[in-house]
Amino acid sequence: MKKIIILIFFLSVSNSFSSDWQFWSENTASHKISQKENLGLGYYNYFSETISDSYFQFLTVNYSNKFYKDLGAYCEFYSESSLKSDKTWKGSFYIVPGLFYDFNLLPGLSFRIMDRFYYFLTSPSKFDYHRPRVSLSLNKGKNTFSVADEMRMDLTGSRPYGFYRNRLFMSASRKFSSVLSLGLSYIVQADKTAGDWKSVNIIQSSVKIDF
Numbered sequence: 001m002k003k004i005i006i007l008i009f010f011l012s013v014s015n016s017f018s019s020d021w022q023f024w025s026e027n028t029a030s031h032k033i034s035q036k037e038n039l040g041l042g043y044y045n046y047f048s049e050t051i052s053d054s055y056f057q058f059l060t061v062n063y064s065n066k067f068y069k070d071l072g073a074y075c076e077f078y079s080e081s082s083l084k085s086d087k088t089w090k091g092s093f094y095i096v097p098g099l100f101y102d103f104n105l106l107p108g109l110s111f112r113i114m115d116r117f118y119y120f121l122t123s124p125s126k127f128d129y130h131r132p133r134v135s136l137s138l139n140k141g142k143n144t145f146s147v148a149d150e151m152r153m154d155l156t157g158s159r160p161y162g163f164y165r166n167r168l169f170m171s172a173s174r175k176f177s178s179v180l181s182l183g184l185s186y187i188v189q190a191d192k193t194a195g196d197w198k199s200v201n202i203i204q205s206s207v208k209i210d211f
Contacts, residue, residue, distance in 0.1 A: 020201065022048045023046075023202070024202050024204040026042070026206040029041045029042075029208070029210075030209070036067070036072075040064070059078075059079045060079075063075050063076075074100055075097050076095070077096075078093070079093050098116035108138060108140065109139075111134075113133075116131045130152075131152055131153070132151050133150040134148065135169075142175040144175075147171075148168075167190075169186075169187050171186075173208070179209055180207075181208040181210070182207060182208075183206035183208070185204040186201070187204055189202060
């Protein structure tokens with residue numbers, strides 16, 4: 001699995017030196033209500049060029065339930081705030097239903113398929129986009145390695161492209177205690193503009209609290 005991650009990493013960054021770089025911060029908390037139910041909270045901050053140059057942040061409160069074997073339902077309240085060209089912040093709110101399916105390929109090696117549908121609450125209310133995502137994770141003791149790909153698909157018909165964004169994630173994390181995990185990810189985000197794909201490279205730090 002480590003060899004696969006390394007290979008994908010080198011293939012992904014072969015042209016990275018001509019692309020932009022950003023830093024993202026992921027801070028999450030998770031509470032296991034039962035064997036099937038989970039409650040989560042997340043705060044994310046995106047920075048471009050310098051660590052003080054924040055341009056996007058969002059907060060999520062989510063609930064998931066494996067209601068039938070490995071099939072589960074997901075619901076999230078999502079609040080985002082983005083910095084506009086006039087240097088003012090604009091907020092948006094979404095309700096996000098979704099479905100996911102988890103299964104083990106081998107002991108310690110799991111595969112997940114997930115899709116989330118973002119319903120824009122501010123008038124006029126409507127479904128805005130959805131995010132199909134597939135991920136592969138390997139657990140080795142206190143360490144977890146994962147590879148994931150996430151697409152962003154338009155649901156309004158108003159965007160010039162139906163498939164307008166893709167993110168490739170390569171991540172590693174370590175559990176330092178029963179409640180604290182720290183991680184680091186390399187992300188390639190590609191956006192389709194004027195018929196071409198423009199990519200940006202991201203380093204993301206992760207802090208997770210389990211309670």
